[in-house]
Amino acid sequence: MQKTTETQEEVTIKFAGDSGDGMQLTGTLFTDNTALGGSDLATFPDFPAEIRAPQGTLAGVSGFQLHFGSREILTPGDEYDVLVAMNAAALKANIDRMNPGSTLIVNTDGFDKKNLRLAKYDDGQNPLEDGSLDGFEVFEIQVTKLTRESLKDVPLSTKEKDLCKNMFVLGFLYWRYNRQLDSTIEYLSSKFGRKPEILDANITALKTGYHYGETTETFTTRYNVKAAPLEKGAYRNVMGNEALVIGFITAARKAGLPLFYGSYPITPASDILHGLARYKHFDVRTFQAEDEIAAICSAIGAAYGGNLAVTGTSGPGLALKTEAMGLALMLELPLVICNIQRGGPSTGLPTKTEQSDLLQALYGRNGESPLPVISASSPADCFYAAFEACRIALQHMTPVILLSDGYIANGAEPWKFPKSNDIPEIQAEFRKPPEDGEPYLPYGRDGRYVREWAIPGTKGLAHRIGGLEKQAGTGEVSYDPANHEYMVKVREAKVETIADFIPEQQLSIGPEKGQALFLGWGSTYGVIKTVAQSLLEEGYEVAHAHLRHLRPFPRNLGAMLDNYDTIIIPEINNGQLSKVIRDKFLREVVPYNKIQGVPITKAELKDFAKQVLA
Amino acid sequence: MSTTNGTIPLAAKDFATDQDVRWCPGCGDYSILKQVQTVFAELGLDRDQVAIISGIGCSSRFPYYLETYGMHSIHGRAPAVASGLKLANPDLHVWVITGDGDGLSIGGNHLLHLLRRNFNVNVLLFNNQIYGLTKGQYSPTSEEYKITKSTPMGSLDHPVNPLAFALGSEGTFIARAMDRDPKHLKEMIHRCHNHQGTSFLEIYQNCNIFNDGAFFSFTDKETKPETTIFLEHGQPLRFGKNREKGIRLDCFRPQIVDLENDGYSPGDLWIHDETDICKAHMLARFFDAPGRQQKMVLPRPFGVLYAAERPCYEDLLYDQLKQAVGQKGEGRLDELLAGSTTWEIS
Numbered sequence: 001m002q003k004t005t006e007t008q009e010e011v012t013i014k015f016a017g018d019s020g021d022g023m024q025l026t027g028t029l030f031t032d033n034t035a036l037g038g039s040d041l042a043t044f045p046d047f048p049a050e051i052r053a054p055q056g057t058l059a060g061v062s063g064f065q066l067h068f069g070s071r072e073i074l075t076p077g078d079e080y081d082v083l084v085a086m087n088a089a090a091l092k093a094n095i096d097r098m099n100p101g102s103t104l105i106v107n108t109d110g111f112d113k114k115n116l117r118l119a120k121y122d123d124g125q126n127p128l129e130d131g132s133l134d135g136f137e138v139f140e141i142q143v144t145k146l147t148r149e150s151l152k153d154v155p156l157s158t159k160e161k162d163l164c165k166n167m168f169v170l171g172f173l174y175w176r177y178n179r180q181l182d183s184t185i186e187y188l189s190s191k192f193g194r195k196p197e198i199l200d201a202n203i204t205a206l207k208t209g210y211h212y213g214e215t216t217e218t219f220t221t222r223y224n225v226k227a228a229p230l231e232k233g234a235y236r237n238v239m240g241n242e243a244l245v246i247g248f249i250t251a252a253r254k255a256g257l258p259l260f261y262g263s264y265p266i267t268p269a270s271d272i273l274h275g276l277a278r279y280k281h282f283d284v285r286t287f288q289a290e291d292e293i294a295a296i297c298s299a300i301g302a303a304y305g306g307n308l309a310v311t312g313t314s315g316p317g318l319a320l321k322t323e324a325m326g327l328a329l330m331l332e333l334p335l336v337i338c339n340i341q342r343g344g345p346s347t348g349l350p351t352k353t354e355q356s357d358l359l360q361a362l363y364g365r366n367g368e369s370p371l372p373v374i375s376a377s378s379p380a381d382c383f384y385a386a387f388e389a390c391r392i393a394l395q396h397m398t399p400v401i402l403l404s405d406g407y408i409a410n411g412a413e414p415w416k417f418p419k420s421n422d423i424p425e426i427q428a429e430f431r432k433p434p435e436d437g438e439p440y441l442p443y444g445r446d447g448r449y450v451r452e453w454a455i456p457g458t459k460g461l462a463h464r465i466g467g468l469e470k471q472a473g474t475g476e477v478s479y480d481p482a483n484h485e486y487m488v489k490v491r492e493a494k495v496e497t498i499a500d501f502i503p504e505q506q507l508s509i510g511p512e513k514g515q516a517l518f519l520g521w522g523s524t525y526g527v528i529k530t531v532a533q534s535l536l537e538e539g540y541e542v543a544h545a546h547l548r549h550l551r552p553f554p555r556n557l558g559a560m561l562d563n564y565d566t567i568i569i570p571e572i573n574n575g576q577l578s579k580v581i582r583d584k585f586l587r588e589v590v591p592y593n594k595i596q597g598v599p600i601t602k603a604e605l606k607d608f609a610k611q612v613l614a
Numbered sequence: 615m616s617t618t619n620g621t622i623p624l625a626a627k628d629f630a631t632d633q634d635v636r637w638c639p640g641c642g643d644y645s646i647l648k649q650v651q652t653v654f655a656e657l658g659l660d661r662d663q664v665a666i667i668s669g670i671g672c673s674s675r676f677p678y679y680l681e682t683y684g685m686h687s688i689h690g691r692a693p694a695v696a697s698g699l700k701l702a703n704p705d706l707h708v709w710v711i712t713g714d715g716d717g718l719s720i721g722g723n724h725l726l727h728l729l730r731r732n733f734n735v736n737v738l739l740f741n742n743q744i745y746g747l748t749k750g751q752y753s754p755t756s757e758e759y760k761i762t763k764s765t766p767m768g769s770l771d772h773p774v775n776p777l778a779f780a781l782g783s784e785g786t787f788i789a790r791a792m793d794r795d796p797k798h799l800k801e802m803i804h805r806c807h808n809h810q811g812t813s814f815l816e817i818y819q820n821c822n823i824f825n826d827g828a829f830f831s832f833t834d835k836e837t838k839p840e841t842t843i844f845l846e847h848g849q850p851l852r853f854g855k856n857r858e859k860g861i862r863l864d865c866f867r868p869q870i871v872d873l874e875n876d877g878y879s880p881g882d883l884w885i886h887d888e889t890d891i892c893k894a895h896m897l898a899r900f901f902d903a904p905g906r907q908q909k910m911v912l913p914r915p916f917g918v919l920y921a922a923e924r925p926c927y928e929d930l931l932y933d934q935l936k937q938a939v940g941q942k943g944e945g946r947l948d949e950l951l952a953g954s955t956t957w958e959i960s
Binding site: 032035036038227230231232233234235236237238246249250253258260262279280281282283285287289290291293294295297298299300301302303304305306307309323324326327331416417418419420455456457458459460461462463464465466467468476477 | 697705723934943
């Protein structure tokens with residue numbers, strides 16, 4: 001049987017199955033293998049909202065999406081080129097995102113009467129038989145049966161054998177994409193080293209899947225996706241929340257301070273708490289507080305005591321932290337408040353993504369209460385955003401709000417990680433004990449309007465701070481009208497002055513002048529850049545700028561906007577950055593908003609932009 | 615005596631700030647402030663090693679009047695701020711100043727968790743059974759049917775029992791004092807300082823503007839001997855003008871007996887044991903409102919109801935930090951950055 005090999009530039013695969021089918025592991029192992037081959041990639045897991053949704057149901061479908069290619073890959077992909085469906089529910093939940101001609105790999109053992117009923121197919125309907133899949137390339141494989149057969153001599157229960165069926169699928173895909181099995185076998189050996197029977201079973205299933213592809217006549221074509229022109233260097237895979245963890249620890253190290261993280265469990269921010277809790281040997285103190293308010297207040301206490309203090313949450317939690325953010329602002333203590341945004345308002349869509357807390361971050365406090373706000377634009381970028389948030393907090397003695405969202409928190413991409421020696425130090429100094437007779441002014445300021453960090457325990461600096469308005473300089477309680485106005489202006493000037501200490505805005509792609517500028521922030525980076533690139537290739541004069549700093553804006557942003565006829569602002573919200581840009585620069589913008597709890601797709605943004613540019 | 619750092623001992627006045635004290639003339643807070651300053655001087659505390667954390671309310675102005683580090687934070691949240699500060703610097707002497715509204719209404723949650731975690735901080739809860747700073751609404755400790763601005767027909771809330779709450783929150787040191795008995799108050803403040811773990815001291819404090827005389831029957835010379843009982847570890851529970859009365863346990867029921875007429879001797883009485891959690895719960899239930907019930911009214915206990923040893927949260931955390939370094943070695947940044955799986959693009 002003649003087998004041919006085709007080269008593809010990029011592929012999006014969705015692994016979908018029941019929660020218990022091991023799709024996350026399958027996806028992760030395939031991703032690691034892909035990365036080793038040098039492709040660029042992006043991934044996105046798609047968990048059921050319920051912890052233990054009933055087996056076989058639509059609610060129980062767990063998915064893992066991988067987009068990889070031999071060119072720059074910036075998003076996990078819009079539509080799937082290949083869907084692996086382990087049961088009927090997995091097919092039903094994902095078929096809408098399949099284009100005609102794309103490939104379905106289905107486990108026919110997951111399409112029995114019960115599975116079809118649980119997937120809510122009509123009585124007697126079976127998508128594998130009714131012609132509804134005509135137009136797709138469908139490979140029907142009896143995965144469960146073949147896995148069991150391959151393991152018939154292994155002394156394991158049927159249930160245990162069935163747990164290996166994801167390895168069969170993985171092996172088959174390795175054959176299809178021309179891969180080596182070594183890295184996966186190595187992984188399995190370290191994971192199941194102490195359970196030789198389970199290890200053998202997994203390796204057997206993996207190899208059986210591979211040989212199945214090789215020997216079965218149905219499968220005639222294998223695919224190659226070549227390495228992408230990535231920068232040379234050492235890479236790892238990283239998820240957004242994981243990158244935040246690494247960023248906070250790195251910042252603490254570079255500032256020479258212990259890291260304190262006060263948090264209350266909330267989706268999708270909890271993984272930061274879980275992640276940091278594992279790094280006590282880096283002098284990381286995690287504190288699972290009794291509620292969101294206590295989480296930030298404990299961080300304020302730790303900041304007062306001289307730690308690099310961070311609190312993390314998601315939208316509803318940020319709402320609860322509001323009053324304490326005002327306190328931290330008034331105390332002028334360094335603090336990073338991390339918001340992994342999700343669909344709102346109220347409890348909203350806890351497991352879905354949204355960018356709808358920008359206005360809350362900018363304005364959501366009582367009184368005149370400016371805070372620096374920065375955002376992360378991709379999973380790996382979370383590292384740099386976390387580091388930058390800590391730097392600003394420590395060097396400008398202010399709380400800083402750091403915005404990420406559910407999409408990049410759980411998404412992953414390859415990261416050319418830095419060496420610790422190449423990361424700059426963060427200057428963070430405590431006020432030293434005064435010399436004899438030297439006065440100490442708790443609210444004295446330097447040229448950047450920054451006060452000193454005088455921590456309890458320092459000899460000769462005993463002083464009181466609090467939420468009441470402060471007398472300039474002395475920090476004593478003051479109800480003086482002129483002083484209050486002065487202090488409001490000073491606190492604002494302090495935040496605005498940060499603009500002198502951040503980089504100017506750069507374009508991510510495109511000409512310096514032109515028809516249109518896409519202006520974005522946060523997790524839309526990948527899709528906007530991909531669309532801009534594609535429009536540029538079609539001859540449009542478009543550029544893309546992505547904001548790290550949302551308050552203060554980079555000094556050159558206004559001038560940059562003036563270089564384009566149209567400013568298009570795509571956001572996963574109802575137009576929040578658009579409002580801010582209009583307000584700040586008094587110019588019209590064209591918002592593109594999607595508020596469905598899912599990322600913007602390349603196709604829809606490109607269509608929209610073409611209409612605008614027509 | 616010498617101070618902790620070997621310099622000239624400080625006097626009580628050295629713990630006073632240059633700020634004008636702004637409580638109403640005649641407020642019970644003055645007495646508490648004076649006793650705290652006196653105890654700090656007696657303990658020889660270094661001003662730089664003390665941090666006073668408060669919430670919002672009349673009592674929470676306290677940090678402004680003590681020449682130490684201090685933070686006037688937000689309503690009800692002082693225990694959370696204090697927890698973070700104590701974790702950052704376990705060597706500090708951290709005192710939380712709160713009131714019945716701040717600590718038991720808006721901040722009840724945080725007080726509960728501070729107590730069960732047993733951070734080594736001291737909580738002084740000034741209980742005046744009224745909201746003073748907002749000018750006279752009933753508080754969570756106000757008696758039932760209280761007529762206030764917000765309850766013209768009388769309040770409908772059943773009051774919280776602060777010591778029962780603190781015991782229920784797994785507190786390790788539970789005590790009560792009053793502003794009008796400075797000597798005893800001072801002794802209790804000393805005990806708070808000495809206790810390892812969260813010390814909870816409820817202080818009956820008279821608000822002479824909005825709730826004058828709320829504790830009159832406990833503090834007035836005439837009635838005090840009959841309405842109060844001062845607890846001493848290892849001593850029988852005795853009270854009365856001539857200490858002629860006592861409490862004995864009739865099975866599990868506390869009973870007032872007259873030592874002169876009922877034929878009981880001090881040996882028959884309930885001997886106070888601070889370490890006995892069950893008896894501490896019973897003592898906390900000595901919570902009758904004097905004069906209201908027809909039945910026998912048990913005297914209100916003052917002093918240390920309960921004191922026990924339990925590891926402090928911050929010590930446990932620092933043990934884990936050390937243990938983690940012991941197991942994994944000092945964290946290396948390059949290993950963290952690289953993670954477990956890397957590949958090379960060349």
